[in-house]
Amino acid sequence: MNQSPAPDASGSAPIHEQIYARYRAMIEQGQLKPGQRVSSLRALAIELGVARGTVQVAYDRLLGEGYLISRGPAGTFVSEHTTPAKPERAKSPRAAVHHLPLQDTSGAMFEMEGGDPAALQLGLPALDEFPRKLWARLMAREVRKAGSLNKPAPAGYAPLREALAAYLHRSRGIDAQPTQVFVVPAYTAGVALAVDALKLTGASAWVESPGYPPTSHTLGRIGLQICDVPVDDQGVDVGYGRQHFPNARLAVVTPSHQSPTGVALSLQRRVELLDWAGKRGAWIIEDDYDGEYRYRGHPLPALKSLDACDRVVYCGTLSKVLFPGLRLSYVVVSPSLVPSFELACRRTVHGGCPELMQAAAAGFIAEGHFARHIKRMRTLYARRRAMLAEALAPYAADGFTVHLQDGGMHLLVDVRDDLDDIVLATRAREAGFAVHALTAWRNGSPGRRGLLMGFTNIRNQAEAKRLVAELMRAFDLAA
Numbered sequence: 001m002n003q004s005p006a007p008d009a010s011g012s013a014p015i016h017e018q019i020y021a022r023y024r025a026m027i028e029q030g031q032l033k034p035g036q037r038v039s040s041l042r043a044l045a046i047e048l049g050v051a052r053g054t055v056q057v058a059y060d061r062l063l064g065e066g067y068l069i070s071r072g073p074a075g076t077f078v079s080e081h082t083t084p085a086k087p088e089r090a091k092s093p094r095a096a097v098h099h100l101p102l103q104d105t106s107g108a109m110f111e112m113e114g115g116d117p118a119a120l121q122l123g124l125p126a127l128d129e130f131p132r133k134l135w136a137r138l139m140a141r142e143v144r145k146a147g148s149l150n151k152p153a154p155a156g157y158a159p160l161r162e163a164l165a166a167y168l169h170r171s172r173g174i175d176a177q178p179t180q181v182f183v184v185p186a187y188t189a190g191v192a193l194a195v196d197a198l199k200l201t202g203a204s205a206w207v208e209s210p211g212y213p214p215t216s217h218t219l220g221r222i223g224l225q226i227c228d229v230p231v232d233d234q235g236v237d238v239g240y241g242r243q244h245f246p247n248a249r250l251a252v253v254t255p256s257h258q259s260p261t262g263v264a265l266s267l268q269r270r271v272e273l274l275d276w277a278g279k280r281g282a283w284i285i286e287d288d289y290d291g292e293y294r295y296r297g298h299p300l301p302a303l304k305s306l307d308a309c310d311r312v313v314y315c316g317t318l319s320k321v322l323f324p325g326l327r328l329s330y331v332v333v334s335p336s337l338v339p340s341f342e343l344a345c346r347r348t349v350h351g352g353c354p355e356l357m358q359a360a361a362a363g364f365i366a367e368g369h370f371a372r373h374i375k376r377m378r379t380l381y382a383r384r385r386a387m388l389a390e391a392l393a394p395y396a397a398d399g400f401t402v403h404l405q406d407g408g409m410h411l412l413v414d415v416r417d418d419l420d421d422i423v424l425a426t427r428a429r430e431a432g433f434a435v436h437a438l439t440a441w442r443n444g445s446p447g448r449r450g451l452l453m454g455f456t457n458i459r460n461q462a463e464a465k466r467l468v469a470e471l472m473r474a475f476d477l478a479a
């Protein structure tokens with residue numbers, strides 16, 4: 001079979017989009033079968049008479065969305081798991097219920113994580129400022145205790161659950177007993193735990209668009225139908241979700257600092273969302289991944305603190321406030337849900353979190369280091385954020401406009417209309433930058449274009465300037 005789409009150079013869509021759309025359609029319609037090898041980048045570029053980079057952009061997106069899978073030198077193949085789930089009927093033709101490939105695509109999206117941090121990497125705390133000596137001391141102390149080498153308790157190490165409950169009460173306005181806190185190895189594991197405990201497999205779920213890709217990837221993979229709900233300057237558009245996806249039984253939201261736009265969910269929307277969940281008997285997963293980092297005013301209280309009807313499952317993580325290699329996240333539920341979450345914890349596939357790490361983290365929090373560290377990082381990040389914004393300022397004339405958000409660990413840089421953010425992010429990645437395109441966080445659907453850049457590991461102004469100058473060269477705007 002001829003796999004090659006025929007791009008139309010005079011068409012309105014860019015060539016890489018035409019290649020992407022054609023391949024996606026061929027996979028969805030079964031013309032390209034799971035496991036089938038597709039042409040190499042080079043072969044397809046020659047065949048179509050286009051630049052290799054153009055094919056690369058299309059392939060990257062197909063890889064990122066899980067339609068294709070790369071097996072290194074063996075080549076690129078159609079994913080084994082591309083059968084779409086049955087969609088909820090959309091009320092309006094504009095309302096997108098999209099089918100997600102079952103395969104884990106987050107690896108492709110976040111391929112630059114692991115090992116040394118990449119330049120401008122997102123979501124990574126300042127690794128140079130982590131108190132390693134103190135951490136080593138806590139670990140050394142814990143490793144001498146017999147229990148720390150045992151198999152972990154399914155719901156988490158009791159002293160860590162206690163320390164987290166006390167911290168959440170102090171800092172996030174959440175009243176929870178330690179037994180309501182469940183320790184999991186990742187945010188996505190917390191989402192999967194909630195879906196299992198609440199018996200949501202097969203249900204429809206609102207997700208924010210744009211939104212953190214692992215959320216929809218995980219939900220899609222464990223059998224939920226994804227309903228994209230747009231985000232505006234007040235956060236997720238609850239009215240839109242209600243109108244277009246009335247049968248949804250779950251909404252996953254980032255109320256304190258929407259990922260990735262940075263807007264805070266307005267009070268009116270918070271009330272609307274809780275009201276929807278209460279009346280419909282639906283659930284809300286609150287992903288409070290970096291609510292601590294706010295540079296103007298105080299951190300906003302968690303949505304969970306307003307949850308009078310017990311509909312909110314709160315997910316927090318130590319990845320942003322300590323370090324992501326720790327693999328410690330947690331879920332907080334209402335008392336009535338504790339038994340079903342305890343049961344679900346006993347049947348997870350991951351087998352829990354290492355007790356040694358949990359014990360060190362518990363000591364770090366209970367002994368006051370945590371609060372001090374967060375305070376110090378807040379000041380440091382405000383400075384590093386300003387450095388990156390200042391280094392980008394001269395490029396406003398070239399169409400790169402920084403919108404400083406009130407919080408967070410990355411900048412969202414608007415990109416002028418005639419530039420394709422996916423192409424820019426691909427070029428940046430080839431030059432070693434872990435910059436993401438906003439369009440990719442919206443599943444490729446049209447809308448505001450932008451680039452996401454982490455600032456937390458920039459050490460000084462000179463480094464910020466050098467990185468931005470290199471990034472602009474990598475964009476190759478003259479091409």
Ligand SMILES: Cc1ncc(COP(=O)(O)O)c(C=O)c1O
Pocket residue numbers: 123185186187188212254259287289316317318319324328329
């Ligand atoms: C929006 C969002 N949610 C959750 C997480 C936390 O993930 P984890 O706890 O698995 O490190 C991140 C980390 O980057 C994130 O950006």
